[in-house]
Amino acid sequence: MSNLVVVESPAKANTIAKFLGKDFTVVSSYGHIRDLSPKAFGIDVANGFNPDYVVPEDKKNLVKDLKNATKKASSVWLATDEDREGEAIAWHLCAVLGLDPQKTKRIVFHEITKNAILEAVKKPRYIDQNLVNAQQARRILDRIVGYELSPILWKKVKPALSAGRVQSVALRLLVEREREIIAFTSTSSFRITGQYKSAHKNSAEFTAELNERITDKDEARNFLNLCSTATFTVGDIKTKPAKRFPAPPFTTSTLQQEASRKLGFSVAQTMSVAQKLYEAGKISYMRTDSVNLSATVLNASKEIITSLYGAKYSHTRQYTTKSKGAQEAHEAIRPTYMDQSSVNGTNAEKRLYELIWKRTVASQMKEAEIEKTTATVTVSGSPRQLIASGEVILFDGFLKVYAESTDDDSDENQKNMLPQLTAGESLAMLQMFAVERFTHYPPRYTEASLVRKLEELGIGRPSTYAPTISTVLNRGYAVKEDRPGTDRNFIQLTLVNQKVTEEIKSETTGNEKSKLFPTDIGMIVTDFLMNNFDDIIDYNFTASVEKTFDEIAEGQMEWTKMLSTFYKPFHKKVEDSLKNSERSRGRRELGIDPATGRPVTVLIGRFGPMVQLGDNTKDEKLQFASLLKHQYLETITLEEALELFKLPRKLGQFEGHEVTTGIGRFGPFINHKGKYYSIRKTEGEPFTITFDQAIAIIIERRELEKNKLIAEFAEKPGLKVLNGRYGPYISYEKENYKIPRAVAPESLTLDECLRIIESSGKNNHNRQSKSSSRPVNKKITRSKSKSAKKASGSKQVKSASVKKKPASVRAKKKTKK
């Protein structure tokens, strides 16, 4: 007589098994076990939206194991999460395992502790069909939106694109921000600061800033001139106490943001490192939107804070989750053992764990007490005032452990201490500056700041933030990259020794690191959706459907009724736009080429954005050129477009062959006798580089090439010993082989080389056959991990579901270095 308990995650199954003892077997469902069939539409709309649920290929073995376990058990307990998705998983389990939803015990844990679990087992309930129906409505609505919109894009924009309730809004955010940046015009004004000193003995100097910006340079200069002879007096001094409170413990999205800012992790990287920590039992579950901490953690925190910093640093706080639909079933992300301030593991694991530990501890600490002081400095002969402000930390509190960082950590906002000042005292002015400052365009999104925005809008869930970003990138809707800034001059006026001098200085601006840039395709898709389905990618769409899902969950609305209310007008729009909307290719007429009188057009071509010279309705030979990497279809000018036709450029004859320059997939190059030489940034650009410069580059590269060859053998012309970036190696039949450290590469004989190749175990023919059979073999023979074994008896074998990638993808992966 045994009890079978099903939870969602194998790691959770492990811990629960310990609490429940021998009479219970705890297994995991690994999330959902059924879904709408992926190939077809999967919904019979005419038949009450009847869904066609199937067990995915890679879950079939798991389901088989679960069925076996069910047969052996005298009683089954469904202990999936207490939310819409968890309830639906339980319901699908019933359907698949042949259990009666109204008779099978359903339990939920609010906390993974022995007590909470034993309590839960004492009062089981049954499946809540309303909650299940809310999930079905959610699932089916997403399928309808995704599978009806995507094919329109295939027809009207480009094949293999996609649209969805979440990803299309994420993309819209990027596109709209980019357009704000494009439309932004920077203005400048003068920020005036002065350094002063009080007459007190040993008084420190301090900085004060004018309480307004002056736009006109002459006016700024006049003010400094006035200051050169003015007297400066301390006006008001105001001190007021302030408090700073710790941030709540981590949720998925705040963890992603802080790991991005403090550790430079990508959103996906954060999740995979957190998963490792979770599986090792170091932290609680990492996909959560709750800031809740269990009573056990609160107590443990109090103890650890008291022992490390003293009782006055401890302050127990219970945070409540603001966003609706948040599940108190999960806790915030926090250490499993509060007394462990660090862990063993990879560098990334250590750093992420420390961040989590500090954030959790800080959240249970006393607020910091601060004294803020502002003093005005009056200027004789002028109504203008300067303001000096300073901050003193009276009690550091949680700041001892952790300070949250912000997206714009500019040093201009740093607050220092002010020296002791008294109202009415006169000050010595040491120097003053008027520095031209420019307004900055709104910040581009990073992965993490996009996640924050989505969460704010209530769009997406902790388990989907990282995959959503990946989708937007994988569809080619956006790219994540660094872009160097440009140099900009600014004016600085300096007043020292009663003299005002002016100089022009230079700074770099607009440098972007790991930012998301929408592509032309991303913009075209967003425009298309805005024109035809603005209600779906409305920022409030998710929020409003969530409201009706809640009504379904509470039994106040029928789920099929909700769906048909949505479907009718939506589907009509789908049909309309299929019939009536234009093909969207971002086509734009730039004007007429003055040289030839032919029209210049930009549009998306088969291989991306391009410029076309000539009219394709007339019978003339068209000319094409690709846009450069950072040019947008919607902003490129006629002049810039015409420039693109100048490549490839002929520079002249060298050694009897033409030297040309161009820009290819891998950047700018020089071509001579069929050989390509990359032009580095510092060496010039293909549009302007001179013949002599190009020859110099060719000769330099040949010299490098010469040094590259260490040895070759007449008997085997294809085999070479070469000097590469990573040291000497053997090149043979398009493969490279490492030479062992102990061997001197110059003295290698042909036989020795062949032996190295032999012993490396890679040989062209072997490799190819291996690459096609490898995935299947590997997966079957792979040993099961300890936790998974215990959780589900035997883990699902994915071999049957391994999709063969198209040859092109495989080849690309192989040759990629």
Add this chain to the structure above:
DNA sequence: CAGTGAGCGAGCTTCCGCTTGACTT
């Protein structure tokens, strides 16, 4: 490694949310 590009059309592509794996230079 550095090409191509219009238009036509066969046959392919696609959603969100739960989970954890799986390649290798």
